[in-house]
Amino acid sequence: MRRPALRLLPICLAMACAARAQDPAPPAWEYCPDTGTLPLYRPLPADGAAPADPATDVSALHLDVSEQEVTVLTGEVELQRGDQWLGTEQLTYDHGKETFRTGGPARYQDRGLRLRAAGAQGDQRADVVQLQDVEYQFNQQAGNGRADAIELHGQQGTLTGASYSTCPPAQRQWEFRASRIDVDQAEGVGTARNATLRVGGVPVLWLPWVRFPTDDRRRTGLLSPTIGHDDRNGFEYEQPIYLNLAPNYDATLSPRWLSDRGLMLGAQFRYLGPRDARGELEGTWLPDDDLTGRDRGVLRWRHYDRLGRHWNLRANINHVSDDDYFADFGDSLPNSTITLLESSLGVYGRGLGWDASLQVQSWEVASPMLPDSAAPYRRLPEARLRWNKPFTRWLEAGIDAEAVRFESEFSDGGNRLDLTPWVQMPFGGAAWYATPRLAWRYTAYSLDSSLVPPGGDRNPDRSLPVMSLDMGAFFEREFSFGDGNYLQTLEPRLYYLNVPYRDQDQLPLFDTRPLTFSWPGLFRDNRFAGADRVGDADQVTLAVTSRVLSAGDGRELVSASLGRIHYFDPPRITVPGGPLLSDEGSAWVAEASISPGDRWSLGLAHQWDPDGERTDLSAVRSQWRFGERGLVNAAYRYRADFVEQADLSFVLPIRDQWTLLGRWNYSLRDRQSLEALAGVEWKSCCVAVRVLGRRYLREFSDEQSTGIYLEIELNGVGSFGRNTARLLDDAILDYSR
Numbered sequence: 040m041r042r043p044a045l046r047l048l049p050i051c052l053a054m055a056c057a058a059r060a061q062d063p064a065p066p067a068w069e070y071c072p073d074t075g076t077l078p079l080y081r082p083l084p085a086d087g088a089a090p091a092d093p094a095t096d097v098s099a100l101h102l103d104v105s106e107q108e109v110t111v112l113t114g115e116v117e118l119q120r121g122d123q124w125l126g127t128e129q130l131t132y133d134h135g136k137e138t139f140r141t142g143g144p145a146r147y148q149d150r151g152l153r154l155r156a157a158g159a160q161g162d163q164r165a166d167v168v169q170l171q172d173v174e175y176q177f178n179q180q181a182g183n184g185r186a187d188a189i190e191l192h193g194q195q196g197t198l199t200g201a202s203y204s205t206c207p208p209a210q211r212q213w214e215f216r217a218s219r220i221d222v223d224q225a226e227g228v229g230t231a232r233n234a235t236l237r238v239g240g241v242p243v244l245w246l247p248w249v250r251f252p253t254d255d256r257r258r259t260g261l262l263s264p265t266i267g268h269d270d271r272n273g274f275e276y277e278q279p280i281y282l283n284l285a286p287n288y289d290a291t292l293s294p295r296w297l298s299d300r301g302l303m304l305g306a307q308f309r310y311l312g313p314r315d316a317r318g319e320l321e322g323t324w325l326p327d328d329d330l331t332g333r334d335r336g337v338l339r340w341r342h343y344d345r346l347g348r349h350w351n352l353r354a355n356i357n358h359v360s361d362d363d364y365f366a367d368f369g370d371s372l373p374n375s376t377i378t379l380l381e382s383s384l385g386v387y388g389r390g391l392g393w394d395a396s397l398q399v400q401s402w403e404v405a406s407p408m409l410p411d412s413a414a415p416y417r418r419l420p421e422a423r424l425r426w427n428k429p430f431t432r433w434l435e436a437g438i439d440a441e442a443v444r445f446e447s448e449f450s451d452g453g454n455r456l457d458l459t460p461w462v463q464m465p466f467g468g469a470a471w472y473a474t475p476r477l478a479w480r481y482t483a484y485s486l487d488s489s490l491v492p493p494g495g496d497r498n499p500d501r502s503l504p505v506m507s508l509d510m511g512a513f514f515e516r517e518f519s520f521g522d523g524n525y526l527q528t529l530e531p532r533l534y535y536l537n538v539p540y541r542d543q544d545q546l547p548l549f550d551t552r553p554l555t556f557s558w559p560g561l562f563r564d565n566r567f568a569g570a571d572r573v574g575d576a577d578q579v580t581l582a583v584t585s586r587v588l589s590a591g592d593g594r595e596l597v598s599a600s601l602g603r604i605h606y607f608d609p610p611r612i613t614v615p616g617g618p619l620l621s622d623e624g625s626a627w628v629a630e631a632s633i634s635p636g637d638r639w640s641l642g643l644a645h646q647w648d649p650d651g652e653r654t655d656l657s658a659v660r661s662q663w664r665f666g667e668r669g670l671v672n673a674a675y676r677y678r679a680d681f682v683e684q685a686d687l688s689f690v691l692p693i694r695d696q697w698t699l700l701g702r703w704n705y706s707l708r709d710r711q712s713l714e715a716l717a718g719v720e721w722k723s724c725c726v727a728v729r730v731l732g733r734r735y736l737r738e739f740s741d742e743q744s745t746g747i748y749l750e751i752e753l754n755g756v757g758s759f760g761r762n763t764a765r766l767l768d769d770a771i772l773d774y775s776r
Contacts, residue, residue, distance in 0.1 A: 076183060076207060077155055077176040080148045084122045093121040099130075108134040113142075122150045127159075137163035145170075151178055156189075166193045174208075181205040181725060181754060184214075194225040205754040206725040213238045213726055213753050227256045238726070238751075257283040262291070267761035269733075269746030271367055273299035275761075287311040293323075301329050303368075318342035318354075323368070335360045335367075350388040357382050362407045378406035379414065385421075392437075393426045416445040416452060416549050436462045441570065445549045451487030453547060457570040458482075459505075473510035480505055482546075482570050490547050499545050503573060505564055508535045517590065524590035532582045532602075534562045540575040540611055547571060553617045556646070556655075558628050561602045567614070577608040578624075599631040621650045638664040655679050662772065668692050672772045683708040688771040696721055700731065702770040711736065716770050718748075718763075727752040729763050 100114025110132045118125040129142030140160035147154050157172035168191040176183040185208075187200030198220040206212045218233035228250060236244040250260075262279035269275070277295040284290055293305035307321040322338040342354035357380045359365070365377040385398025401417040404410070420443070427437030439459040445452040461478035483500035491497045511532035518525055551569035554560060561582055566574040582602025588595055604625035613620070626646040633641040639662070646656040660674040670690040677683045688702035698720040704713040718731035731748040748761035767774045 077153050077174060079178070080126060080146055080153060081124050083150060083178060095120040110134065124148045139163070148178075152176070153178060167191070183208060194223060196222040198222070204725065206723075211237075211240070212723055228258070238753075257281075257289065259283045263758055265295075265761055266759065267746065267748045269744060271299075271744050271746075272297040277305075295323075297325075299330060301325060301327065312344065314345045316342075316344040331361075331363075333361070335364055337364055346386065349390045350386060352386050354384045355382060356384065357403070359403060359405050362405050362409070365405055366407070378409055379403070380405045392428050393424070395422075395424045397422045412447075412449040414447075416447050419444050419446050433464050433466055434462070435465060436460075443549075451489040453484055453486035453490055453549070455549065455570065456481075456483045461505075470514070471510075471512045473508070476505075476507045476509070478505040478564075479503075480573055482573075484546065486547060492545065495545055501541055501543060501546060501573070503539055503541050505573070506537045507564055508533075509562065510534075525596070526588045526590050528584075528586045528588070530584040530586075532562075532580075532584070534580040534582075536564055536576045536578055536580075538564070538573060538576040541573070543572055543612060548614060551614060553614060556618075556625065556628075557644075558600065558602070558630055561604060561625070561628060566610075567612075572612055572614060574612045575608075575610055576606075578604050578606045578610075580604045594634075595632075596635055597631075597633050599629075601627065601629050603627045621648070623650055626655050653679060666692055668698060670771070670773060682706075684713070690771060690774065696723055698722065700729075700767065700771070714770070716766075725754045727754070731761075731763055731766065733766070 096119045097112070097117070098119075099112035099116040101112070103111040103113065112130045112132075113128065116127050116130045118130075125145065125147050127141040127143060127145040130139060131142065132139045138161065141158055143158065145156045145159040147156075152175060154173055154175035156170040156174075159168070159170050161168040168189075170189040171187075173186045173189055174183075175185070182203060182205050184201065184203040186198045186202070189199075190197045198217075200218060201220050202214055202216045204211055204214040206214070214237050216235045216237065217231040220229055220231045222229040230248070230250050231246070232248055234246045234249055235242050259282050260280075262281055264279070265275070265277040267275045275295065275297055277293055280292040280294075282290040282292065288308065288310035290309070291307045293307070295303040295305055297303060303323055303325040305321075305323040307319065309317075309319050311317050319341045320339070322336060324334070324336040326334050328335050337360065338356075338358045340354060340356040342352070344352040346352055359380055369377070380403040381400065382403070383398055383400040385396055385400075387396045387398075388394065397420060399418060399420045401419075402414040404414050422442045424440045425437070427435060429435045438461070439457075441457045442455070444454050457480070459478050459480045461476060463474055463476035466473045479502070481500065481502045484498060486497050486499070488497070509532075511530060514529040516527050518527060548571050549569065551567050551571035554563065554566055554568050556566075560566070561580045564576075565572075580602060582600065584598065584600040586595055586599075587597040606620075606622065606624050609622040610620045626648040629643075629645045629647075631641075631643045642658075642660045644656065644658040646654065648655050654677065656679070657677040658675065661672070663669075663671045665671075668690060669692055670688075672686070672688045674686040675684070676686070684704060684706050686702070686704045689699070691699040691701075693699060700716070700718040700720060702714060702716040704715075705711070706713055712734070714733070714735040716731060716733045716735075718729060720727060720729045722728075727750075729748075729750045729752075731746075733746045733748070734743055736743055748763055748766065750758050750760040750763045752758040764775070
């Protein structure tokens with residue numbers, strides 16, 4: 040007998056594909072109990088357990104072959120082929136006509152699906168299968184539904200009176216229905232007629248005709264819209280349209296209606312090329328903004344191309360129409376506070392013991408509080424090389440080299456060559472290390488005329504040695520506390536740095552600025568970024584770190600560090616606007632972290648200036664996780680004369696289905712809120728609703744902006760409204776976790 044019934048019902052997958060924009064999560068119906076789903080008829084086989092081309096096993100209590108060319112199986116009829124199983128009470132097969140029918144309800148199950156039908160019949164010769172009154176349930180997903188009738192004719196199929204949802208059958212919080220669905224499995228396309236999306240039993244969307252994919256092949260179509268409101272732009276509606284242009288490139292058009300400004304057009308184009316090449320071009324354009332009366336937009340291009348085993352090409356090109364764009368249209372705090380926009384294009388290489396690059400780089404001012412002249416010098420171009428090689432166990436040598444041309448629209452530029460050959464001897468053992476290092480830094484310039492002071496040198500240079508000694512040791516001891524066994528370490532470190540003073544006032548300042556002082560700053564060989572200044576130094580850093588580790592798994596429970604730089608000679612090199620340095624030494628730097636478990640952590644950082652008898656910096660951050668979803672972050676940041684802020688954010692579950700979300704970032708120095716966000720989430724097994732309100736201070740301004748965001752997420756379909764996940768990720772640390 041041929042395998043009649045085991046070809047049943049791949050058509051049932053079509054209803055799920057009609058509604059699904061992404062794979063739904065595994066069933067999680069603790070909020071809406073499972074009160075009507077189909078049971079598993081057989082245990083699911085392990086992955087890979089079924090053979091590639093298994094035989095078909097047929098069993099029944101009775102076999103009737105009394106009629107010529109007709110076989111009748113009755114009583115607990117089962118057909119098993121691999122992970123496919125069919126059960127019914129009677130199955131009649133006509134060998135001459137090659138037709139079959141069940142004498143009652145039929146049950147079917149495979150690895151992904153189980154279903155129940157009131158009856159099934161088919162014609163093997165015509166390749167037709169018909170089912171009546173079908174209920175189906177996915178095995179590892181929450182999707183389920185029913186159909187009045189299903190007919191499968193070869194690769195074509197039709198569902199009549201079909202439905203799909205990720206909610207339990209007895210609690211339909213949302214459901215997708217269609218009077219008829221035609222499916223072409225060869226093309227992977229379905230067509231639904233008279234389709235309705237119901238939420239809480241109320242129709243919220245009706246489509247007389249819609250096409251949809253039934254598999255993972257990319258196709259042109261509509262994506263979920265975005266809806267929101269804020270006081271900068273008014274009501275917002277964005278409708279993305281996906282265009283499947285070719286196997287190796289696609290595009291998304293995103294028209295965005297802003298009630299106070301007009302229609303903004305957005306687009307994204309993605310492509311793949313040979314040799315792992317890939318890229319993305321995206322931008323927006325708002326013609327004749329109703330509020331400003333000018334065209335506005337942004338353009339971005341990202342590209343990567345592998346040129347060989349060691350080399351690649353990367354492009355990151357950006358352009359914005361005006362310096363208010365990100366403040367007006369940024370959908371998150373980091374986006375709305377962009378001040379400088381970088382563009383770069385270059386070739387980059389890396390190999391054993393070396394890396395090199397040749398690039399061009401420019402900057403564009405993107406903040407109304409910065410003049411155009413605040414943009415850094417363009418690098419047209421910049422070449423870098425770093426090379427190092429160990430010659431013996433105790434000897435390494437290398438060189439860092441850079442050549443760059445600086446240009447600016449607002450002043451003359453120049454050329455700079457910076458060479459730093461070095462040699463070091465990394466002595467050490469299991470519990471100690473000592474690394475003396477000697478480098479020679481040579482920097483030479485060729486300056487345009489306006490940068491040369493009267494009587495000055497157009498080709499100044501600087502040459503000086505940089506000598507350092509970095510040494511430390513590791514001590515440890517085991518101890519017990521309560522029922523636990525622990526390991527404590529003691530890690531003293533000494534870092535000596537000697538750089539002679541050189542008068543550098545005649546050198547330009549192309550890209551040099553003071554580095555922020557912190558724990559890593561205790562061990563740097565230059566307190567400036569860039570090559571225009573090398574800080575003089577005759578100093579030693581004394582530091583110590585101690586850790587407490589779990590002896591069982593090595594997890595760090597407690598860490599504490601303390602260190603300070605002592606100056607034998609006061610530093611003299613500085614830059615305009617740079618910090619004033621003490622004659623005796625740096626501030627004391629202390630850091631500590633406490634993580635006694637996976638759900639609570641505390642971090643502290645403090646800088647104390649003993650000469651000025653004041654705190655230069657203080658920071659405290661803490662995180663507490665509780666229950667399945669609970670999260671509280673608290674932080675305090677202080678930097679003398681600049682910042683004093685408190686920051687609180689939380690994800691607070693209340694009852695079973697409700698969650699409060701919020702963040703409050705407050706400036707104690709200015710006595711005003713920088714950002715306040717509050718919202719509520721209601722979530723069931725198949726529906727989530729988030730409502731957020733946000734009020735924040737616009738960058739470099741006393742103006743407050745307000746936004747209201749609504750998102751409705753249907754598990755297994757997608758979300759409608761503003762995408763709140765990105766906003767919450769920016770506002771609440773570890774929200775996605």
